[in-house]
Amino acid sequence: MITPIFRIFDLEKTLSFYIKYLGFNIDWKHQYAENMPLYFQVSLHDAILHLSEHHGDSSPGSAIRIKIKDLKSFHSSLLKKEYPYSNPAIEKTPWDTIELTVVDPFSNRITFYEEIG
Template structure:
């Protein structure tokens, strides 16, 4: 299993995006001391992401692709939330996938995709 790490700058903003909007759950969060940067894990079904405020872990502006089933249903659930900072649409790609791309507040991009049979 591969676990991507995304750079974040604000845990509350990350929670608003990943948990409140995308539907992930916060599995755990760790700080070495109270006012130190956070390192945490969020998950959605079998997908696991690590989010880090530590500057040495990764760079902002990363991108990943995540294969999903029932992408139209997930898209509908996102639209119902009326998230202020994003309103992504479904797009058909030339390589026979339907894709939904979202960008987090830290410029990390996630493309959820489903293969067209």
Template sequence: MIIPIFRIFDIEKTHSFYIKYLGFKMDWKHQYEENMPFYFQVSLNDAVLHLSEHHGDSSPGSAIRIKINELKSYHSLLSEKEYSYSKPAVEKTPWGTIELTVIDPFSNKITFYEEIE
């Protein structure tokens, strides 16, 4: 399994975006000691991400693609939430997918996609 690492800078914004808005589950978090950076693992279905405050773990502005079933239902769920920083739309692509792209508060891009017939 490949687990991407996204750089984050603010715990509250991270929780608001990944947990409350996107619906990821907090699997675990680690901090060497008080006042040190956090390192998290979050998951949504089969997708697992690491989120790190540690300098050098990753660069802001990374991008990943996550395959998801029932993308339109997931989009409806996101649309019902009152997250004022993102209002993504589902787009049909010429390569046979429907896609929904969100950008986190740290400029990391996640494209959720579903293959269509």
């Protein structure tokens, strides 16, 4: 299994986007001391991400793809949340997928996709 690491800079924005909006769960957190950077794991279905405040743990502006079942229902749940910084649409691709791309507050791009062919 591959676990991507996304660089984050603001815990409040991170929680608002990943937990409240996208519906990821926090699996665990690690912090050496209260004033040290936070490192934690989030998951949604089979997808696992590591989010890090540590300097040098990835660069903002990364991109990943996550395969998901029932993308249309997931899209519908996002629209109901009325997150003010994102209004993603589903796109059909020439390679027989439907895709929905969101960008986190730190310019990391996540494309959720479902194979339709």
